[in-house]
Amino acid sequence: MTPMIRQYLEIKNQYQDCILLFRLGDFYETFFEDAKITSEALQITLTHRNGHPMAGIPHHALDNYLKKLLEQGFKVAICDQVEDPTTAKGIVKREVTKILTPGTVVEENMIDENNRYSLLIYSYDNEHFIFVIFDFSTGEIYIDSFEFSENEIIDFISSFSFVQILLSKNLKTLKSKIKNIYPSLYIEDLDEWYFNKNFEDVIKESYEILDIDVLKLNKNELLALGAVFKYLEITQKQKINHFSFPKRFKSSNNMMLDSTTILNLGLLPNQENKGKTLYDILKFTKTSMGSRTLQHWISKPLIKKENIEKRLNIIETFRNDVLIMEELKEYLSSVRDIERISSRISLFRATPRDLTALRISLEVLPYINELLNLIGLNTLEEFNDLKQLLSNAILEEPTTQVGTGKVIKKGFNLELDRYKKIFENSSEILKEIELKEKQKTGISNLKVARNKIYGFYIEVTKTNINKVPPNYIRKQTLVNSERFITEELRNLEEQYSIAEKKIEELEKKIYNDLIVELQNYVKDLKILSSKIAEIDILRGFAEASIKNNYIKPQFNNENLVIINGRHPVVEQFTDNFIPNNIKLDRKKRFVILTGPNMSGKSTYLRQIGIISIMAQIGSYVPAEYVELPILKNIFTRIGAKDDVVSGKSTFLVEMAEVSTILNNADENSLILLDEVGRGTGTIDGISVAWATSEYIYQVLKSYTIFATHYMELTMLNDFYDGIINKRVKVLETESGIIFLHKIEDGISDKSYGIEVAKLAGIPNEVVLRAKEVMNEISNKTAFEEKLKSMKKIKQKKFSKNKNQLKLF
Numbered sequence: 001m002t003p004m005i006r007q008y009l010e011i012k013n014q015y016q017d018c019i020l021l022f023r024l025g026d027f028y029e030t031f032f033e034d035a036k037i038t039s040e041a042l043q044i045t046l047t048h049r050n051g052h053p054m055a056g057i058p059h060h061a062l063d064n065y066l067k068k069l070l071e072q073g074f075k076v077a078i079c080d081q082v083e084d085p086t087t088a089k090g091i092v093k094r095e096v097t098k099i100l101t102p103g104t105v106v107e108e109n110m111i112d113e114n115n116r117y118s119l120l121i122y123s124y125d126n127e128h129f130i131f132v133i134f135d136f137s138t139g140e141i142y143i144d145s146f147e148f149s150e151n152e153i154i155d156f157i158s159s160f161s162f163v164q165i166l167l168s169k170n171l172k173t174l175k176s177k178i179k180n181i182y183p184s185l186y187i188e189d190l191d192e193w194y195f196n197k198n199f200e201d202v203i204k205e206s207y208e209i210l211d212i213d214v215l216k217l218n219k220n221e222l223l224a225l226g227a228v229f230k231y232l233e234i235t236q237k238q239k240i241n242h243f244s245f246p247k248r249f250k251s252s253n254n255m256m257l258d259s260t261t262i263l264n265l266g267l268l269p270n271q272e273n274k275g276k277t278l279y280d281i282l283k284f285t286k287t288s289m290g291s292r293t294l295q296h297w298i299s300k301p302l303i304k305k306e307n308i309e310k311r312l313n314i315i316e317t318f319r320n321d322v323l324i325m326e327e328l329k330e331y332l333s334s335v336r337d338i339e340r341i342s343s344r345i346s347l348f349r350a351t352p353r354d355l356t357a358l359r360i361s362l363e364v365l366p367y368i369n370e371l372l373n374l375i376g377l378n379t380l381e382e383f384n385d386l387k388q389l390l391s392n393a394i395l396e397e398p399t400t401q402v403g404t405g406k407v408i409k410k411g412f413n414l415e416l417d418r419y420k421k422i423f424e425n426s427s428e429i430l431k432e433i434e435l436k437e438k439q440k441t442g443i444s445n446l447k448v449a450r451n452k453i454y455g456f457y458i459e460v461t462k463t464n465i466n467k468v469p470p471n472y473i474r475k476q477t478l479v480n481s482e483r484f485i486t487e488e489l490r491n492l493e494e495q496y497s498i499a500e501k502k503i504e505e506l507e508k509k510i511y512n513d514l515i516v517e518l519q520n521y522v523k524d525l526k527i528l529s530s531k532i533a534e535i536d537i538l539r540g541f542a543e544a545s546i547k548n549n550y551i552k553p554q555f556n557n558e559n560l561v562i563i564n565g566r567h568p569v570v571e572q573f574t575d576n577f578i579p580n581n582i583k584l585d586r587k588k589r590f591v592i593l594t595g596p597n598m599s600g601k602s603t604y605l606r607q608i609g610i611i612s613i614m615a616q617i618g619s620y621v622p623a624e625y626v627e628l629p630i631l632k633n634i635f636t637r638i639g640a641k642d643d644v645v646s647g648k649s650t651f652l653v654e655m656a657e658v659s660t661i662l663n664n665a666d667e668n669s670l671i672l673l674d675e676v677g678r679g680t681g682t683i684d685g686i687s688v689a690w691a692t693s694e695y696i697y698q699v700l701k702s703y704t705i706f707a708t709h710y711m712e713l714t715m716l717n718d719f720y721d722g723i724i725n726k727r728v729k730v731l732e733t734e735s736g737i738i739f740l741h742k743i744e745d746g747i748s749d750k751s752y753g754i755e756v757a758k759l760a761g762i763p764n765e766v767v768l769r770a771k772e773v774m775n776e777i778s779n780k781t782a783f784e785e786k787l788k789s790m791k792k793i794k795q796k797k798f799s800k801n802k803n804q805l806k807l808f
């Protein structure tokens, strides 16, 4: 075994769960089992060295390959040479300098603008769970305690696109469940010691605070938070200082929408609905910070009137000055991802290009401020010192490689400038020597040049070789020429290589010192980022409101009124969208909506939910007039979906969703129900739907829209004044039915199922036969009898069980 392989094995032994990329010359090599895995994962050649399997990637292409390895769920350790190979005695010293997992990538070329959330789950008893969600690339962190079942945890996971999950080691069954459902998601379990020792110190150091009480977390939450920082310190091999204080999921300032509602209402994009969500419609943002924050805003609408109105008023200000709004858009387009750049500064991972991007971003701030000033909005801090520092220190277009002398600007460090000067007139020196040698030797095509490997040389073509003087020392033979060196060139070379080394050393040191200085600005830069995000989003809301003809909503305690409301997404994809109204108040608060399939019930239902959410994130809304109560929550039960993965039937999923609603909604909630009870037999279905409606109406007193095919439910109106019936208008013509998509008071007289089947292209013979069958089995008198018997059901009085578990 060679000493190098021995060194490799020693290091690999400490990083057994990682693919170890071992720096060897210009390559990162993998050996043994790692080589087999990497060659397959990266589609690179598997070779052999002294009989050992080996596969390598060129060092300059590292990021590219790393990205692929991380996407496939590997943990990667980068092992670098930590001393200069030219001066090393014996084998070069190597150390692991970085461990990467999908949740710890921050490099600009490896990630897109979206958040990269990791989730840590900690439980001391398998009943109480602490969740920490963090984005290492931006420094955001959220924490809270939940009493979830494993299935609820899985639901929670499915509502976020996590890039990595960390679990305390005792959660074995949960780990295998998650692994089964998300085989390519990166999951790691953490030993017990992560959660029991030194948590206070690591948290205090990370936040630079003296007292952890300021975080207002309980002991178990602190343990979980401590584990996150320990994990990051160990993998990143450095202190972690760029996180903001943890926020709670459950906040008195925000509505917490559950994953079902986000999905049902099409609020945020996922693989299937990309381009057709509320986010896509409202995304007029120009900065990455704005786009990410917009997603947060949508998933957590505000519940305090003054906060909502503050946003709406800023939109109004922008709308009043469209020119300023447009100009601001241009400036915002030049603002780069300051939030992530500052994270990278804090982690010593900022590239020279990051610093240029930061400078360019800061340079537009005065222009942005000028505009904000003109319309009376708060201006941003301009960071003049920082801007000056960056502009003095970094070249306009630096290279990515620090140490090449092409990063630090002239004038920033005199010593560096002195060494760089040697190279400045090198081409003239070469020309001088060349001329001198030509004259001396009489070789007219003699060339003097320098390259990285051989240094200075004199090149003479083979035809002139007999004219070469004796002081020329042969260095290299090429096909048509020979290269020589002289004493003079050798001395020069020495000077140059000393200068080159010095430049490398100095530039790296200067750059590093600069980063340390820039770290002082990170906290304030994060505040700047969030302010820019806010301006960016609100400017975008203003633009969206003009482009799509939205109006400013109003708020009150009683009425939910939408006049000529539209579905903001469907209207974009429909030629002639028909607007609709709704008028509810604290008394008339429950709508039973009937109408054929495809007539527009779901669209109507959803548009009421979406308009409420738009209003509460502070956006203008698609309608002619909107007056809303401030909702504390929105619950939805829409569409039938099987949960194949956890083996639950459609009906069970549906009932679980209804149960969450019944346990959590109240008079400040909006409930949207579409076809509850459909997954079971008709009689059961009607009964469950009936009882559910009564409970919501009497006990919860939530604003509710219930779309249904069960005509029987329209009878609820006979029992309760506040339950009203609405239907979708349908035009019957000779050639079939036409959906008018207009919602009006009343009960749908027919379900038009056969007409819809015809529209869908069911063969005519089948349609005709269905009509025959229907005439046989539908018996009008029987239906009327059934309705009468419904009237005999006694009005049930419910009382609320106060001890219900609240999820959010």
Ligand SMILES: Nc1ncnc2c1ncn2[C@@H]1O[C@H](COP(=O)(O)OP(=O)(O)OP(=O)(O)O)[C@@H](O)[C@H]1O
Pocket (backbone or CB within 6 Å): 570, 574, 576, 577, 578, 579, 595, 596, 597, 598, 599, 600, 601, 602, 603, 604, 741, 742
């Ligand atoms: N107000 C409207 N104006 C114009 N077109 C509409 C409107 N509402 C719905 N539509 C069109 O009708 C289609 C069906 O609407 P939707 O899914 O809401 O019907 P539905 O009654 O809920 O049907 P199902 O009961 O089968 O779920 C939509 O995709 C849309 O193209």
